[in-house]
Amino acid sequence: MPGDKSIGHRSLLIGALCDGDVAVTGLSDGEDNRSSARVLGQLGVSIVRHGDGRATVHGVGLEGLSPPREPLDCGNSGTTMRLLLGILAGQPFEATLVGDHSLSRRPMKRVLAPLRRMGLEVLAARDDDYPPLTVRGRRPLTAIHYDSPIASAQIKSAIMLAGLYADGETTVTEPELSRDHSERMLAWLRSGKRLAARPIHVPGDLSSAAFLLGAALLVPGSDVVVEDVGVNPTRTGFLDALALMGAHVAHTAPREHNHEPAADLHVRHAALVGTRIAGALSVRAIDELPLLATLAARARGATEIRDARELRVKESDRIAKTVAMLRSFGVDAVEHDDGLTVHGDPERPLSPGQVDADGDHRIAMCASLLALVAPPGTEIRGAETIATSFPSFHDALAALGADTRLIRT
Numbered sequence: 208m209p210g211d212k213s214i215g216h217r218s219l220l221i222g223a224l225c226d227g228d229v230a231v232t233g234l235s236d237g238e239d240n241r242s243s244a245r246v247l248g249q250l251g252v253s254i255v256r257h258g259d260g261r262a263t264v265h266g267v268g269l270e271g272l273s274p275p276r277e278p279l280d281c282g283n284s285g286t287t288m289r290l291l292l293g294i295l296a297g298q299p300f301e302a303t304l305v306g307d308h309s310l311s312r313r314p315m316k317r318v319l320a321p322l323r324r325m326g327l328e329v330l331a332a333r334d335d336d337y338p339p340l341t342v343r344g345r346r347p348l349t350a351i352h353y354d355s356p357i358a359s360a361q362i363k364s365a366i367m368l369a370g371l372y373a374d375g376e377t378t379v380t381e382p383e384l385s386r387d388h389s390e391r392m393l394a395w396l397r398s399g400k401r402l403a404a405r406p407i408h409v410p411g412d413l414s415s416a417a418f419l420l421g422a423a424l425l426v427p428g429s430d431v432v433v434e435d436v437g438v439n440p441t442r443t444g445f446l447d448a449l450a451l452m453g454a455h456v457a458h459t460a461p462r463e464h465n466h467e468p469a470a471d472l473h474v475r476h477a478a479l480v481g482t483r484i485a486g487a488l489s490v491r492a493i494d495e496l497p498l499l500a501t502l503a504a505r506a507r508g509a510t511e512i513r514d515a516r517e518l519r520v521k522e523s524d525r526i527a528k529t530v531a532m533l534r535s536f537g538v539d540a541v542e543h544d545d546g547l548t549v550h551g552d553p554e555r556p557l558s559p560g561q562v563d564a565d566g567d568h569r570i571a572m573c574a575s576l577l578a579l580v581a582p583p584g585t586e587i588r589g590a591e592t593i594a595t596s597f598p599s600f601h602d603a604l605a606a607l608g609a610d611t612r613l614i615r616t
């Protein structure tokens with residue numbers, strides 16, 4: 208598996224603030240992690256890749272970043288832009304942040320509101336705090352307590368990173384616990400008020416592994432093991448939802464890397480049943496909800512996904528996109544404000560889908576999986592976006608024996 212995207216971003220962005228060289232292993236080749244590395248380079252941090260997921264982040268310490276000469280291009284990566292804004296809040300210089308078409312449509316007010324309270328100045332923004340953004344930080348920042356209205360690790364992490372530059376204790380609460388990779392990594396690196404250079408291993412990405420586990424559940428006869436996958440409990444909602452749908456994913460060889468649990472995951476093709484996914488489970492499975500909806504198409508009975516309004520502001524409006532993608536394969540799916548319902552039927556024939564991924568890697572991967580169980584003729588436009596998180600996805604499917612000729616991109 209490619210390394211976990213969320214932990215990879217943090218190994219680079221937080222590693223850059225350490226006192227000395229941080230040896231990273233398991234780092235993904237995906238474009239999103241590359242965006243974090245590239246913008247850090249513009250801020251004076253040298254990151255050397257040695258191949259095979261190994262890299263050295265030459266940390267410059269909390270005060271060592273330098274002003275960028277050009278706009279910082281965060282590409283497709285919301286995590287890069289939002290976490291970076293938290294770091295930039297504590298830098299006494301100006302910086303401009305830009306992103307691609309998809310990132311330019313994603314709301315930044317959710318991080319700028321608390322960061323403004325801490326002292327970040329927003330000098331320019333489009334409309335209601337959409338990128339491109341020009342900001343100026345300062346040091347020290349004002350410590351705050353922030354009661355976040357949204358369960359979001361990006362908001363929480365931006366505030367925590369700004370908190371490294373604040374003049375007292377900064378605290379954040381959220382309605383449900385979002386992924387806690389920043390908390391774990393800061394605890395791993397913390398040395399008094401500074402960050403020590405310690406090695407970081409990035410375990411395999413459960414959000415990518417989920418697509419291979421999902422392929423195994425869809426394609427009869429499959430039996431798949433994925434090795435060294437992160438199983439942080441704030442991320443394993445997908446596995447819990449699968450259990451509700453009647454699929455058992457076995458964990459073997461449990462281990463821990465820099466406070467992050469990991470294991471090998473084993474699944475066999477299984478008949479699925481519909482379920483309800485809501486509340487904390489939706490938060491813990493947020494990036495896998497489109498995939499769960501896709502699997503629900505081949506499950507017996509209805510699957511209802513609720514409390515997932517956040518899906519509307521991901522790389523695309525993932526509620527609308529997932530419903531449109533499923534309908535294009537002939538699946539009965541209904542959109543709600545905060546989620547969707549899929550009326551699954553394993554016997555109902557699918558039609559070949561016509562899908563426009565529109566800058567959303569997870570939609571393109573969901574459509575690829577349905578293509579494996581639909582008649583030939585599925586076409587996925589914009590599938591190159593898969594490279595943001597899982598560049599080797601189609602090769603991995605082919606290596607598992609999937610007939611990837613069914614996926615036309």
Ligand code: S3P
Nearest residue numbers: 213286358359360361362493494
């Ligand atoms: C991420 C947090 C989540 C998730 C995204 C990665 C992170 O976003 O959807 O893919 O690495 O912090 P939110 O913080 O907006 O929920």
